[in-house]
Amino acid sequence: MTDSIIDVQNLTKRYGQTIAVDDVSLRVEAGEIFGILGPNGAGKTTTLEMIEGLRQPDGGTITVAGFDVVRDAENVKRRIGIQLQSTSLFDHLTVGELVSLFAELYGADGSPGRTQDLLGMVSLTEKADDHAQTLSGGQQQRLSIALALVNDPEIVFLDEPTTGLDPQARRNLWDLIRSIRDQGKTIVLTTHYMEEAELLCDRIAVMDTGTIILCDTPDNLIATLETTGSISADFTGVQPDEALFAQLPGVQNASLSGHRLTLQTSNLNQTLIAFIETTRERRMEFDQLITTRPTLEDVFLHYTGKALRE
Ligand SMILES: Nc1ncnc2c1ncn2[C@@H]1O[C@H](COP(=O)(O)OP(=O)(O)O)[C@@H](O)[C@H]1O
Ligand SMILES: [Mg+2]
Structure with a gap:
């Protein structure tokens, strides 16, 4: 019943x-x-x-x-x-x-x-x-x-x-x-x-x-996805070192495209705090800080291998 x-x-x-x-x-x-x-x-x-x-x-x-x-x-x-x-x-x-x-x-x-x-x-x-x-x-x-x-x-x-x-x-x-x-x-x-x-x-x-x-x-x-989000920022001064950021807690992947660093993370809050601390300690300047959470689009892509376009 x-x-x-x-x-x-x-x-x-x-x-x-x-x-x-x-x-x-x-x-x-x-x-x-x-x-x-x-x-x-x-x-x-x-x-x-x-x-x-x-x-x-x-x-x-x-x-x-x-x-x-x-x-x-x-x-x-x-x-x-x-x-x-x-x-x-x-x-x-x-x-x-x-x-x-x-x-x-x-x-x-x-x-x-x-x-x-x-x-x-x-x-x-x-x-x-x-x-x-x-x-x-x-x-x-x-x-x-x-x-x-x-x-x-x-x-x-x-x-x-x-x-x-x-x-x-x-x-x-x-x-x-x-x-x-x-x-x-x-x-x-x-x-x-x-x-x-x-x-x-x-x-x-x-x-x-x-x-x-x-x-x-x-x-x-x-929440079934391993990633909980991503952080990206444009570095305005020195070029950031991907390897440095790849070691931050929660980071699954760090990639650099021009001056823009993107971190995929399994723990968005933890990684964000570590990112801010690291950049402050090293006086690295950035702007355009953006955090994104995964969406159902990511869920669909993950489980079907296809993008669901609107
Ligand atoms: N009356 C029908 N005769 C033959 N094939 C059908 C008929 N209705 C749906 N189909 C086929 O069944 C599949 C599912 O269709 P449908 O239920 O309309 O999907 P959706 O609503 O998700 O777009 C499709 O391959 C469609 O071509
Ligand atoms: Mg239909």
Whole structure:
């Protein structure tokens, strides 16, 4: 038995010769924002749509809110909300009409009051009488999230919700997704944006070529790397001696490029203090001191050997 709200075991899906999803197991806890992070073609959408009950698995089991997705699809459907990608079907309807239409399709409350509440939640109150096609990309995404919420679902599925949005619209959507989580709902989303996974998700499954490589909180994923960061500085006077800095505590690698020294370290704080002490003792002058911590990008590179570009 498990009290996870979603429990996926040994999920597999083939398309001809392609194994799109290869023996995937994962659990999602109630009330978290769970992200599936991976490049295009990793199998994110196929995994998500099998969990939603929209695609038939070739193998494995999926339990959502205690119900088997294949055998008990009706009970699952009542408890989930799915963000739709296409709004083009509804060009002739207004935002408010769309919300009440969807609510009625779901057998939910489509009254003007409820429609207003939903539009308020996604900051589209003023757009209620506008046609959906006149909305910006970010507004359309927010509308599609409102549509996913009409049946007051326990779990909301979002497939690449911020793809194509500008940075400001993306941040607004993150706030909206967090506020939905804070109402007690569980969110499962897919993304190929490292930063989004790192800043938005409580836990992340890192997916590549149909398999889940790692699954944990962003901090724990980053902590699996041996390095905890790097320090670099431009030396303005004497040329620094790499060997001297290579001996400092925690340093894994010291490299010099022109006047710029870079230290990889397994202990950023310790190395930074030693770096400052050493340069002060020897009166070595520098500027542009920068420290960096590893990111999920480094995690992905480390475990897959590939860079995940945005
Ligand atoms: N309906 C389909 N028919 C055939 N192949 C598919 C289909 N859907 C997805 N695939 C293939 O399965 C793999 C995973 O696709 P997908 O789940 O869409 O990945 P992602 O969402 O991570 O980009 C890809 O190789 C893709 O080409
Ligand atoms: Mg996809």
